[in-house]
Amino acid sequence: MSSDSSSSSSKPLPPGMVIGPDGKPCKICTAFRNWKPRVDKSKQPPNAPAGQQKTAAMMAAFASGTGFTASQSQAQSQSTIGVEPTRPANCPPDVEQLGNATWTFLHTTAAYYPEKPTMQHRVNMLSLLRALPVLYPCSTCAQHLGENMKAHPPDVSSRTALSKWLCEEHNEVNERLGKEKFECTIEKLDERWKDGPSDGSCD
Ligand SMILES: Cc1cc2nc3c(=O)[nH]c(=O)nc-3n(C[C@H](O)[C@H](O)[C@H](O)COP(=O)(O)OP(=O)(O)OC[C@H]3O[C@@H](n4cnc5c(N)ncnc54)[C@H](O)[C@@H]3O)c2cc1C
Incomplete structure (x- = not known):
């Protein structure tokens, strides 16, 4: 069941569900925890037996069309009712996994x-980057990226320049999401994405 189908119904949207540019809920723009309904512990009778709580949790999940595995239902009934559900590994990506x-x-x-790209390298890299605001499946992310790329065009002149440009683009998203910024030096970038830390822990 697609969340898009709920746009025409009067069901309230889960808090955190992102609305796409078309005005409809955008599932791939949303983190899983924000579209998977939680079972509200406060709505359970205080002394409801564990089995009854488990059934309520399973029914809520089935009603939402998101499914529910035995291990999930067990885990949820034991400790996580009212808490974020675990995302099964075989689910389609959400905005976080895709990102x-x-x-x-x-x-x-x-x-x-x-470090010294040929014209062909530059052209191909520019095509790859310019395709993202058009093709990236999270439409709200793609829209932001397109606006940023207009103000801050990709620098494909060298490995160092490209790595730093990309780091700054990523930092723009980090900032918007309230995440920590990355230090955009080539040393830090190479350590994270190419060489690993000097303590050899990734060798
Ligand atoms: C183009 C694009 C646009 C996006 N827009 C949105 C959006 O609008 N809304 C939204 O909710 N999500 C968006 N996302 C997803 C978001 O950026 C994250 O990928 C997602 O929240 C998962 O975050 P994470 O904690 O796994 O780490 P990520 O942000 O995915 O980062 C992965 C790893 O990269 C490293 N890293 C972090 N910052 C930098 C940096 N600046 N330079 C180099 N390395 C770095 C860290 O080691 C980190 O663990 C977007 C993703 C992309 C690719």
């Missing part, structure tokens, strides 16, 4: 880009 995988690809690609 993490995309940043991993982009930073790693920048880390291995030549």
Whole structure:
């Protein structure tokens, strides 16, 4: 069941569900914890037996169409009713998994880009980056990225320049999401995306 189908109903949207540019709930723009309904502990009878609480949790999950595995139901009935559910590994990506995988690809690609790129390298890298605001599945993310890229165009002139440019783009998103900023020096970027720390823990 797609969350888009709920846009025409009068059901209230879960808090944190992101609305896309088309005015509809955008599932791929939203973190899983914000579209998966939680079971509200306060609505359970105070002395409801554990089994009854478990059934209520399962029914809520089935009603939402998000499914529920036996291990999840067990875990939820034991300790996490009213708490964020665990995301099953075989679910489609949410905004966080997609973002993490995309940043991993982009930073790693920048880390291995030549210090002296040919014209062909530059053209291909620019095509890859310029495609993102058009094709990136999280439409709200793509919109922000497109605006940023207009104000701050990609620098594909060298590996160092590209890595730093990408770091700054990522920091813009980090800042908007209230996350810590990364120090955009080539030493820190190479340590994270190419060489690993000097203590050899990643060798
Ligand atoms: C183009 C793009 C736009 C996005 N826009 C949005 C949005 O509008 N709203 C939204 O909710 N999510 C957005 N995301 C997803 C968001 O950026 C994160 O990927 C997501 O929240 C998961 O975060 P994370 O904690 O796993 O770490 P991520 O932010 O995915 O970072 C992965 C790793 O990169 C390293 N890192 C962090 N910052 C930097 C940096 N500046 N330079 C180099 N390395 C760094 C860290 O080691 C970190 O663990 C976007 C993702 C992309 C690729």
